[in-house]
Amino acid sequence: MKLENQTKFTFNLFDKLCTKEILQEGFKAVKKNYGSAGIDGVTVVEFLGHLDKEIQQLKHDLENWKYKPSPVKRVKIPKPGKDSGVRLLGIPTIRDRVVQASIKLILEPILEPIFSAASFGFRPGRNQKQALESAQRIIKSGKEFVVDIDLEKFFDTVNHDRLIHRLSLFVDDKRMLRLIGMILRSRIMENGIISVSSKGTVQGSPLSPLLSNLVLDELDKELERRGLEFVRYADDCNIFVGSKKAADRVMSNVSKYIEGKLRLKINMKKSKVAISSYVKFLGMTIVGGILLISNVAMNRAMNKTTELIPKGTSETLEDSMKRVNRWYQGWTGYFKMTQIPAQLAKIEAHIRRRFRARIVSQQKSKRNLFRKLIKRKVPRRMATIVFSNKKTWVLSHTRAVERAYPNKWFIKQMKQKIVSDKEEDNWLDIWLKAP
Numbered sequence: 417m418k419l420e421n422q423t424k425f426t427f428n429l430f431d432k433l434c435t436k437e438i439l440q441e442g443f444k445a446v447k448k449n450y451g452s453a454g455i456d457g458v459t460v461v462e463f464l465g466h467l468d469k470e471i472q473q474l475k476h477d478l479e480n481w482k483y484k485p486s487p488v489k490r491v492k493i494p495k496p497g498k499d500s501g502v503r504l505l506g507i508p509t510i511r512d513r514v515v516q517a518s519i520k521l522i523l524e525p526i527l528e529p530i531f532s533a534a535s536f537g538f539r540p541g542r543n544q545k546q547a548l549e550s551a552q553r554i555i556k557s558g559k560e561f562v563v564d565i566d567l568e569k570f571f572d573t574v575n576h577d578r579l580i581h582r583l584s585l586f587v588d589d590k591r592m593l594r595l596i597g598m599i600l601r602s603r604i605m606e607n608g609i610i611s612v613s614s615k616g617t618v619q620g621s622p623l624s625p626l627l628s629n630l631v632l633d634e635l636d637k638e639l640e641r642r643g644l645e646f647v648r649y650a651d652d653c654n655i656f657v658g659s660k661k662a663a664d665r666v667m668s669n670v671s672k673y674i675e676g677k678l679r680l681k682i683n684m685k686k687s688k689v690a691i692s693s694y695v696k697f698l699g700m701t702i703v704g705g706i707l708l709i710s711n712v713a714m715n716r717a718m719n720k721t722t723e724l725i726p727k728g729t730s731e732t733l734e735d736s737m738k739r740v741n742r743w744y745q746g747w748t749g750y751f752k753m754t755q756i757p758a759q760l761a762k763i764e765a766h767i768r769r770r771f772r773a774r775i776v777s778q779q780k781s782k783r784n785l786f787r788k789l790i791k792r793k794v795p796r797r798m799a800t801i802v803f804s805n806k807k808t809w810v811l812s813h814t815r816a817v818e819r820a821y822p823n824k825w826f827i828k829q830m831k832q833k834i835v836s837d838k839e840e841d842n843w844l845d846i847w848l849k850a851p
Contacts, residue, residue: 429522430591433515434479439471442518445622446510454509455489455605463510474511478595485512485599488618490606504572506604506618516599516623519592524626526586531629532636537650538625544649544698545753548707551647554656555692556705559645561663562695563655565670566686570651571619574631575679576600579617582630599623625650631678638673647697654697663689699751708756717747717763725770727777727808736774740767741830768826773812775821792820 432438446460453459463470477483488506495503508516524540531539536547580597587593600617603610617624628650639646639655644666646655655670657663667689674680688695693703696710709717724740744767748760779785782802789799798816811817 427588429587429589430595432522433518433592433595434475436471436475438518438521439474439514440467441521442514442516443467443471445517445521446513449622451513452507454507454512455487456509456511458510460510463514470511471514474514478515483515483595485515485602487603487605487610488512488621490604491620503619504569505620508602508618508621512599512602513622516621519596519599520623520626522592523587527626527630530586531633532640532648534640534646535629535633535636535648537648537652538629544750547647547649548698548700548702548753551654551656551692551697552702552705552707554645554647555702559656559658560692561657561660562690562692562697563657563663563667563670564688564690564695564697565653565655565667565674566683567651567653567674568681568683570680571624571628572616573680574615574617574628576615578679579627579631582634583627596623596627600627634678635674638677639670649698652698654695656692660689700753706755707753709751709754709759713751714759714762717751718766720747721763721767721770725767725774727773733771733774733778737771737829768821768823769812771826772817772821773808776811776817777808789816789820794820 443463447464450460474483486509488508491505491507492502493505528539534550536542536544536550576597579600580593583596584593599621601613602618604613617627632648632651632653635653636646636648644655644657646653648654655663655666657666667687671682671684671687674682693701695701696712699710699713700707701710702708720743721740724743725736729736744763747763752760754760775788776785779788785802786799789802790796794816798819801814801816802811806814
């Protein structure tokens, strides 16, 4: 079936956008993701406080073509690792996010059916775990050589004309295409200076993930046409083949297609051909068919615990535990997919040891530490270890300190912090769960 045959029933999309119902649904999507304020300083909570008035005004402006996207606030986020540069994020105003989220609600049902089964990023009902399981299945079938393609600054280099042209294959409503073109050309505000955007999609906007999938769907279709097995999550794409020779050939041919036809740039320093055990995909590595946390991700987690629990600090133990707990819940929420549970246990053990070292270092003298251990029911003979020449880090791993502060003590402390965090966030939940 030709792509053009998919365009029926898309003439009145703009009319659908200019309704109170769809704009309210768009706001619900924005509210769910929360996020920071744009250049106007209006927060989600403040927008919610005048929701009916804001939605009515937005509807009027769209219908009369008075709506103009505000400049996007530019934020630079350091990428993980040394010398990795920065990731350019954009924060549209809440008003603009509502429009984009509403457009996404309209376009997603139209575009979803044409996307590849091998694409998993930013799609309803699909996630990183499914992408990794798909990669694992392919590798287990015997295709253990990976063509790991890294697109250089993908979100910042998308060609607007090519994107609108491809969208027009599925959407006939020229008013909707015109509005999306306006959004793509939204100005950027950085350090008080406004500049015009001639290419790229704003990383951080509600509509950007859907549009980026549309751009890269062209790559998906080409890989399928060539009979290649692959897994793509957003701009991370791994192609799997059975030999090194085939992998080198695929890398050469696909690179020419991406840079020549799609007008995207490949980062050759980060792209590579390798056995799956040497490839990091979505923070994980597949070794011998087993899914585990990559060495890079493990090292970053170890470094993060060091950052969160420094040696010398005036921060209370309670506040430190609260911060660590927030981070660790998020980290394990993703990396619990590892099939080697000992990896999680390693991070947990490191967290506990750093806290024990903090407790040891906070004692003004060895005698104070000795008394503290005795008070926590450590035998006197065992507690005398504190009078040795052992340094803080070594003492933190002794039987005396571990007996005074066992694993179950930390578990209890962390559970208390979870309850405390939920109580503090109740005020926000009340606002964000409002209809």
